[in-house]
Amino acid sequence: MAGWAKAPDFADRPQRLAEVRAQTIVDKHGHLETGMTPVACRNCGTEVLVRKSSAHQTSVQWPVHPADHCPVFREQAAGPGRHVSCPHLQRTIDHAAAEGLIPLE
Numbered sequence: 604m605a606g607w608a609k610a611p612d613f614a615d616r617p618q619r620l621a622e623v624r625a626q627t628i629v630d631k632h633g634h635l636e637t638g639m640t641p642v643a644c645r646n647c648g649t650e651v652l653v654r655k656s657s658a659h660q661t662s663v664q665w666p667v668h669p670a671d672h673c674p675v676f677r678e679q680a681a682g683p684g685r686h687v688s689c690p691h692l693q694r695t696i697d698h699a700a701a702e703g704l705i706p707l708e
């Protein structure tokens with residue numbers, strides 16, 4: 604088809620690409636409860652949605668299957684025990700909360 608618009612390609616602009624990706628994630632989960640703040644694990648980059656209903660109560664939603672994205676989860680899921688969590692992600696969430704990036708509901 605003549606005049607076919609080429610899809611935008613931000614491969615040469617990683618910063619812009621990251622912004623577009625973040626926007627896409629926000630859009631995709633726009634139907635979820637309001638007040639969810641996307642937080643990306645500083646260690647593995649896995650993104651979760653976090654909401655704080657009080658200073659001591661934090662709920663985390665996983666838009667993705669953790670073991671598919673986080674090496675810590677993958678390792679724990681493969682071993683014994685049921686309580687799996689990523690300490691790096693937990694620290695990232697704590698940090699974001701301490702910096703006021705996660706608004707209290």
Ligand SMILES: [Zn+2]
Pocket residue numbers: 644646647648649673674675676689691692
């Ligand atoms: Zn992680």
